Amino acid sequence: MNSEQKQAAAEAANLDIAVGFTLPHRSARGRIVRVGPLLDQVLSAHDYPAPIARILSEALTLTALLGATLKDAGGQLTMQAQTESGVIDLMVCDYRGGELRGYVRFDSDRLAEIPVVPTLQALFGKGYLAITFDQAVSGERYQGIVPLEGLSLADAAQNFFAQSEQIPSFVRLAVNDTGHVAGGILVQHLPEGEEGRERLHTRLDHPEWEHVRILAETIKGHELSNHGLALEELLWRLFHDEEEIRVLSTVALTKGCRCNFEHIRGVIGRFSEADRQEMVDEDGFISVDCEFCSRVFPISLSDLGA
């Protein structure tokens, strides 16, 4: 390898990954992610205008951060932003086993009327953010919903953790100017040392947490989205004065979707004969589309043995 190839390989190693870490002496834990090629794969299925591509990139980064906190490798995390009156009507992202996917439904006429760099309010109007954790092993399902408020999606996520989960959290998301690389960090205070259990009293101003939050806040957006910078190096920059930074295993992230003919044929196969007759077109096909991938799957009724 020449030096250019070496650099390219090093940069690629800093992309499409999530790294977990803890600060054991501060009862803090976190995740840091950077995505690149997978963003291109998700976005290439659509022809989104820049502001929509940007918010979806942020949302995928946030979904990766939250998904990477799932203990159960088969668990799923779904994030949904829904509005009553926004330019964006629906934004959905989900995470399962390192696989991410997402799409946005929006009104292109109304998008043309708002600023090129729109606020969260301009995009969503009065909306809410719903985050669902599905644990595969225990079958446990938990959903929290908060109003979509604040200046950014990161603010809305912080509100989610404060209001719905009662966990003091810091979230920052960044998308670089080309729109091809995004990064994010999530840091949380878990003084009880246990995750996912009821907390009756939460102190958002706990001195230990104040300290960690102030350090975390020094991270710059361009550092998060600079794939020349290794994530571990970034953690070191933030927390090198701490007694210990424990870096957990790295999770590889990819674009993934569950849509395929077999799966969709199975779903259609469970509909009643009468329902199928209602859905079928004049050529004998039921067309099912995957909004995540912008793909249409024509299922032949005769294939179903109907």
Ligand SMILES: [Zn+2]
């Ligand atoms: Zn799909």
